[in-house]
Amino acid sequence: MEIPSKYNPADVEDKWYQYWTAHGLFHSEPDGREPYTVVIPPPNVTGVLHMGHMLNNTIQDILTRRARMLGKNACWVPGTDHASIATEAKVVAKLRSDGISKANLTREQFLEHAWDWTRNYGGVILTQLKKLGASCDWQRTCFTMDEARSQSVIMVFIDLYNKGLIYRGKRMVNWDPAALTALSDEEVFYREEQSKLYYLRYRIEGEEQYVTIATTRPETILGDTAVAVNPNDPRFTHLKGKKVIVPLVNRPVPIIMDDYVEMEFGTGCLKVTPAHDENDYEIGLRHNLEIIDIFNDNGTMNADATMFIGDDRFDVRKKIIPELERAGSLVKIEDYTNKVGYSERTNTVIEPRLSTQWFLKMTELAKPALENVMNDNITFYPARFKNIYRHWMENIRDWCISRQLWWGHRIPVYYLPDGRFVLAQTREEAMTLAREQMPDITDAQLRQDDDVLDTWFSSWLWPISVFDGIRFPDNDDIKYYYPTNDLVTAPDIIFFWVARMIITGYEYRHNYPFKNVYFTGIVRDELGRKMSKQLGNSPDPLELIAKYGADGVRVGMLLCSPVGGDLRYNDSLPQQGAGFATKIWNAFRLVKGWQVDATLPQPEHSRLAIEWFRHKFGAILEQTNVHFEKFRISDALMGVYIAVKDEFSGWLLEIVKPEYQHPIDGKTYSEVIGIFDSLLRMMHPFMPFVTEEIWQLLDERADGQSIMTATWPTARCCDEALLAQFDDAREAVSGIRNVRTKYNIANKDKLQLFVLQGDKGYAPDYGSIICKLGNLSALTRVEKEIPDAATFLVKSTTFFVPTGNFIDAEEELEKLRKELAYTQGFLKSVMGKLNNERFTANAPEAVVTVERAKKADAENRIRSLEEQIRALVKD
RNA sequence: GGGCGCUUAGCUCAGUCGGUUCAGAGCGGCUGCCUUACAAGCAGCGGGUCGGCGGUUCGAAUCCGUCAGCGCCCACCA
Numbered sequence A: 001m002e003i004p005s006k007y008n009p010a011d012v013e014d015k016w017y018q019y020w021t022a023h024g025l026f027h028s029e030p031d032g033r034e035p036y037t038v039v040i041p042p043p044n045v046t047g048v049l050h051m052g053h054m055l056n057n058t059i060q061d062i063l064t065r066r067a068r069m070l071g072k073n074a075c076w077v078p079g080t081d082h083a084s085i086a087t088e089a090k091v092v093a094k095l096r097s098d099g100i101s102k103a104n105l106t107r108e109q110f111l112e113h114a115w116d117w118t119r120n121y122g123g124v125i126l127t128q129l130k131k132l133g134a135s136c137d138w139q140r141t142c143f144t145m146d147e148a149r150s151q152s153v154i155m156v157f158i159d160l161y162n163k164g165l166i167y168r169g170k171r172m173v174n175w176d177p178a179a180l181t182a183l184s185d186e187e188v189f190y191r192e193e194q195s196k197l198y199y200l201r202y203r204i205e206g207e208e209q210y211v212t213i214a215t216t217r218p219e220t221i222l223g224d225t226a227v228a229v230n231p232n233d234p235r236f237t238h239l240k241g242k243k244v245i246v247p248l249v250n251r252p253v254p255i256i257m258d259d260y261v262e263m264e265f266g267t268g269c270l271k272v273t274p275a276h277d278e279n280d281y282e283i284g285l286r287h288n289l290e291i292i293d294i295f296n297d298n299g300t301m302n303a304d305a306t307m308f309i310g311d312d313r314f315d316v317r318k319k320i321i322p323e324l325e326r327a328g329s330l331v332k333i334e335d336y337t338n339k340v341g342y343s344e345r346t347n348t349v350i351e352p353r354l355s356t357q358w359f360l361k362m363t364e365l366a367k368p369a370l371e372n373v374m375n376d377n378i379t380f381y382p383a384r385f386k387n388i389y390r391h392w393m394e395n396i397r398d399w400c401i402s403r404q405l406w407w408g409h410r411i412p413v414y415y416l417p418d419g420r421f422v423l424a425q426t427r428e429e430a431m432t433l434a435r436e437q438m439p440d441i442t443d444a445q446l447r448q449d450d451d452v453l454d455t456w457f458s459s460w461l462w463p464i465s466v467f468d469g470i471r472f473p474d475n476d477d478i479k480y481y482y483p484t485n486d487l488v489t490a491p492d493i494i495f496f497w498v499a500r501m502i503i504t505g506y507e508y509r510h511n512y513p514f515k516n517v518y519f520t521g522i523v524r525d526e527l528g529r530k531m532s533k534q535l536g537n538s539p540d541p542l543e544l545i546a547k548y549g550a551d552g553v554r555v556g557m558l559l560c561s562p563v564g565g566d567l568r569y570n571d572s573l574p575q576q577g578a579g580f581a582t583k584i585w586n587a588f589r590l591v592k593g594w595q596v597d598a599t600l601p602q603p604e605h606s607r608l609a610i611e612w613f614r615h616k617f618g619a620i621l622e623q624t625n626v627h628f629e630k631f632r633i634s635d636a637l638m639g640v641y642i643a644v645k646d647e648f649s650g651w652l653l654e655i656v657k658p659e660y661q662h663p664i665d666g667k668t669y670s671e672v673i674g675i676f677d678s679l680l681r682m683m684h685p686f687m688p689f690v691t692e693e694i695w696q697l698l699d700e701r702a703d704g705q706s707i708m709t710a711t712w713p714t715a716r717c718c719d720e721a722l723l724a725q726f727d728d729a730r731e732a733v734s735g736i737r738n739v740r741t742k743y744n745i746a747n748k749d750k751l752q753l754f755v756l757q758g759d760k761g762y763a764p765d766y767g768s769i770i771c772k773l774g775n776l777s778a779l780t781r782v783e784k785e786i787p788d789a790a791t792f793l794v795k796s797t798t799f800f801v802p803t804g805n806f807i808d809a810e811e812e813l814e815k816l817r818k819e820l821a822y823t824q825g826f827l828k829s830v831m832g833k834l835n836n837e838r839f840t841a842n843a844p845e846a847v848v849t850v851e852r853a854k855k856a857d858a859e860n861r862i863r864s865l866e867e868q869i870r871a872l873v874k875d
Numbered sequence B: 001g002g003g004c005g006c007u008u009a010g011c012u013c014a015g016u017c018g019g020u021u022c023a024g025a026g027c028g029g030c031u032g033c034c035u036u037a038c039a040a041g042c043a044g045c046g047g048g049u050c051g052g053c054g055g056u057u058c059g060a061a062u063c064c065g066u067c068a069g070c071g072c073c074c075a076c077c078a
Helices: A009-022 A051-069 A084-097 A106-122 A124-131 A148-164 A220-222 A232-238 A277-288 A312-328 A363-374 A385-394 A427-437 A476-481 A491-508 A541-559 A570-591 A604-629 A633-656 A666-682 A686-697 A722-743 A764-774 A809-834 A838-843 A845-874
Strands: A034-038 A075-077 A166-176 A181-183 A188-205 A210-215 A228-231 A245-246 A252-259 A269-272 A330-343 A351-360 A379-381 A413-417 A421-423 A484-489 A514-519 A751-756 A776-782 A789-792 A797-802
Touching: A009 A124, A009 A541, A009 A686, A034 A051, A034 A476, A034 A809, A051 A075, A051 A124, A051 A484, A051 A541, A051 A633, A084 A106, A106 A427, A148 A166, A148 A421, A166 A330, A181 A351, A188 A220, A188 A312, A210 A220, A210 A228, A210 A269, A210 A484, A220 A312, A228 A232, A228 A277, A252 A277, A269 A277, A277 A351, A312 A330, A363 A385, A363 A491, A385 A491, A413 A427, A421 A427, A484 A491, A491 A514, A541 A570, A541 A633, A541 A686, A570 A633, A570 A666, A570 A686, A604 A633, A604 A666, A604 A722, A604 A764, A633 A666, A633 A764, A666 A686, A722 A751, A722 A789, A722 A797, A751 A764, A764 A776, A809 A838, A809 A845, A838 A845
Parallel strands: A034 A075, A034 A484, A228 A252, A379 A514, A484 A514, A751 A776
Antiparallel strands: A166 A181, A166 A351, A188 A210, A188 A245, A188 A330, A228 A269, A245 A252, A413 A421, A751 A797, A789 A797
């Protein structure tokens, strides 16, 4: 078999991905095994893969692949989200670029375009995930707007309505004047801005007195229906019962007293515009104020404004100032910093607006969801997100679930001509129900609600709906796969998605939707900026995969991503990952290149090294398993990285490697192959492709066999003492190498080594290994020190390497004296503790014993150093 | 305004129960090697008063207080 000298990921990755899918290795069906379930956070159907997806899905794949190897029935369900508002915005933009206006289309025509778009671009992202190696069960791919998911959403809406949790009401909502839809509170983000605070005076009716108010939004005075002051404010008690005249429109409005007004802010007088501010609305309700809505839904002024009709709100803000000045109402303008709400989607300023929407009462629903996170029935990694979650859940507000869009699940409410309505799964059903109330109703008279549901109203069902557990609560899939095990997601959707899935989990399955939630960090660029399309600072994941291989990119992403911590990405990371793949490949080439001679006996050093490695591997594997349990995936990877790069390649292979063009004994060979196999299995979840390629070449494999379904290695308990002794041997080897470096002794020149054994620091058993790696001609134990030799120390054992004439006595002497001084100082500090009665009296016995041992060691060392110095000085 | 978190080597980060596995890892840097698997390599070496200051303790990166800087979440001061 010809093994390529270079590993080229592009040559093998697609091949194995096809192999895995062709043999159905990602597919899961319920069986007798323990299930392991992950549902993907469904990316937007029209999205493309970005670095955040790469990180997130790499972690999910690692967890899934490992679970599969642990013998669990692993099922990772993929899918996409219809992303109502985002997709609709994209389709609108696309139509506009084709010269088509949404306003000129019927709902049906528009949806036709949207579905076309979805069919054309939808799922691209799933193809991209395949490049990454994602072992999703593609047969189970779901879409939040496919038939089963849509029906589930409608059923849940009807159910919650019937439970009295969904209601329709006219409320102050966040209005997006660009998308022309209401938004939930979570879809609004606040940005600090430099703006102006305008001081305006209102004349008191029938007097030549004025009150001055302060506002950041002078254009809204056109909708003012009161001026409010604090009832406890002595400055304004005389105004009680009077009216003021709103400037420009000359409308008399009452002066009202309300606790809401802060006496310290501005002038202590507040203009009240109930239609365009949530607090003003509340005040309006308390005082039964008139509500004048002055805006059209796109943010322009309507007829009720009486002025600037048709102008945009921000233009009006500029235009109204000179008008106010002319009217003598402008007192002053101050610079002011405040926070302005923006639509997360369209990036336009949100307009608080009174409108009729559908809401979901959250308080009761949230209770079990809060409790079961706080008591760790659902465990958050890292735990600090519990606090954030708790705060939100404890202050949860009703959820505005209706959107004035077309792309989404249409609200299943059907209105009769008289305003009554029925809820139904289908139009036919609705007709039947409607006839019960109005026997002669015609189909044309029954009108379905025009609005669609918030996207998250479908994704909050995801862990249930992908197994069709809403429609068929007793089906085999949902019973087997639910609850799922781990959810891997970004913290920015903790409220949008995670919290709400937990709510539906308890509401519809009486159990949590997932046991663990792993929050990834945010991928940033080298400057610490969030990667974003606008900044153009995000590399194209597919280009990275093409350049470094999927394995390289996966490893690169993980090497620096602590749980919940942000990661700074740069190209050296996948480079390192790709380098690691190459390292593994080269180790494989070495092993596979050996000639095997079955008649050769196994050398002592090989036998010892393999025994040692088994223990080392066990220790690392155990540690890796612990890391996995704590979701410390980066640490788990680092363990594997060290195991392969340092322990296996750097030490084991160097020891067992036969001399050039010499054959290796059969026993060592087969044992090394076995070890390699274990290492590959341990690496596989991180680097699925290169491990599969090598695993297939390492031994004869039947068609359909895959490392994917091989078993995760098991750790034998390891002998700590043995590992410690081997470390001493390694230190001795390092000591010899140091001597070589220091005295410029070539590697091929054999050296002699003498050992003056102390009570620690030398394991005679490993002499054969020291000989091999140190390239020694002899290793001799002695009873006293060897003159004219370089020395080094491992614990209390001294090693001597005769170096002939290479020694520089002066330099050596200086070094010894330096060490002597250091050790004496150390001894002094130890003695300080031991002579301190409070220490010996209060510290635990074990600690005192340790200090005593330190003292003895230091004294020994000082004696030894003094002798060496004497010997040198004598010369 | 409230809450949470962070600050350890040039960079990214570990550091559990306060004490010999406490000052660590990877990357980078420096030096020397093209030593026959691998220069995507090997060998070796530096590098941090653990953000500042106090306190508790026989003993503090670790516990407490405080100050500074950074980040995140939430919140109706116009």
